[in-house]
Amino acid sequence: MSEYRAGFACFVGRPNAGKSTLTNALVGQKIAITSNKPQTTRHIVRGVVHRPDSQLVLVDTPGLHRPRTLLGERLNDLVRETWSEVDVIGLCLPANEPVGRGDRFITGELASLKATVIAVVTKSDLVDKATLAKRLVEVSELGDFAEIVPVSAVAGDQIDTLTEVMTRYLPPSPQLYPDHMITDEPEHVLMAEMIREAALEGVREELPHSIAVLVEEVLPEDRVTKVYADIYVERPSQKGIVIGQGGSRLKEVGRRARQDIEELLGTKVYLDLHVRVAKDWQRDPKQLRKLGF
Structure with missing residues (x-):
């Protein structure tokens, strides 16, 4: 019988190269939020892929970018720290776009790392x-x-092959996480991310990075779980955009997020959302701490 292998891997690449979608496809469950906006991922989320002879722990990280705020700098530090600690890195390059400057820059950044790099x-x-x-x-x-592996997370093509290739380069190791554990991310953080994903849907270009979500309270009751959460923006004008005319957009955000949260918790959910202004929170160390960065 082959030796049991276990270790950490992450996908890297320029924004919108399909990193989070791929993480979800390999884990077989939504643990990382996806959006066509760059820098959607802000937290490091670990997803565990269980196989009879191996355990692949995927670390979903923010994309490396040119930072314009304190939040941006912190996210970049987080990315580089993760890269230096994983065993395998999957560099994601979209098939529908030519190889560009961003891809060359990231390839150069990876060259000095000890991890095995797979394209x-x-x-x-x-x-x-x-x-x-x-x-x-x-x-x-x-x-x-x-190795170079072509895949489609959406069509499910070559996902098993990619898992197999990545686990081949993991070190021999006992199991790192218990069976059935898909992620070590706390539920309230996953819920906050699901609300943020719903809030990002359809907002104008300048808004994505200004939105943060904090789940204040979760109250499980007989047949329903009550979730109270605040959506933070940086300016009063943005508050109006998120709420929408007559509260229409906020209602839609609540409906989408509630579906995802019900699936996560396996119960009916009552979701109470409020939009609050935290002036320039991306640049303010105290606000960043409060919002979990």
């Missing part, structure tokens, strides 16, 4: 075979990767 060509369902072949050649010229 993952994502979104393979969005291109024809000829384009995919061309992209695979481009990627092979980009760096010295241990």
